[in-house]
Amino acid sequence: MSALSLIVVGANGRVGRLLIPAFRALGAAVGLTQRDSRALTPDMAEVTWAPLDGPAPLAAFIAARGGPPKAMLVLAGSTPGTGADMAVNIAVAQACTAAARAVGIGRILLASSSAIYGHGRATPWRETEAVAPASAYGHAKLEMERRCAGPDVCALRIGNVAGADALLTNPRRPLVLDQFPDGNGPIRSYIGPQSLARVLVTLAETPLTLPPVLNIGAPLPVDMADLARAAGIPFDWHPAPPGATARLTLDLGHLETLVTFQDRDSTAAAMIAQWRHCQTQPEPPS
Structure with a gap:
């Protein structure tokens, strides 16, 4: 049995569900945890594992696979708008980091967020700059990065x-988008799910x-x-209110x-x- 390149913790969220078919298209050897039963794909290895319950199920899975994957990707955690405690992001990431170390996974990729940067500006944000998150989610992700920092731990500050x-x-149809004085809508750093998988x-x-x-x-x-426009989604313009963020972009x-x-x-x-290519996984129940 071939070793996995990557094991993904928390593949049942919106990002994870888009990544599953993208990984499959790449032919990547990927293992998945915490998946919704409706999203099963027989070509991918999986393990039922809740990080806060300790590493034993993960260790058994790794042993059955004949050795640890090259890396662990941690997507699991709380997201804005769900009403969940944002501190869960810290606890889950710490548990995943400890479990990865315990089972011999050398590299840990933590899903962080551009929300850490806090506010928009004309120039892209660099990783080395001081940050000041403006939301509880951004603060939690920044604290997650701080507590989990260590050898071969890389916090991924993902844009949209x-x-x-x-x-x-x-x-909502039509959508309502802020329009700024230059005539543009909000400018953001985006990435497609297939590009992200690669x-x-x-x-x-x-x-x-x-x-780091x-x-x-x-x-x-x-x-x-x-x-x-590219998605064919109708939208109406709304004059951007004071304080709206015109640009929040990342230096890549x-x-x-x-x-x-x-x-x-x-x-x-x-x-x-x-996005359309990867829309093969059902949304989790709300």
């Missing part, structure tokens, strides 16, 4: 994932040492209005030294195409 964010999952597998498998923090997105930011220079992107990876059309 096309198809997993409020823009494309919002059932990034994650590359980071899991690279022999290079990863930094890494911004994740496609190289060029995108206007949310362009994504709506470090990521581009580790992963090769194509120009199309940054286009709204390609991101929408990737």
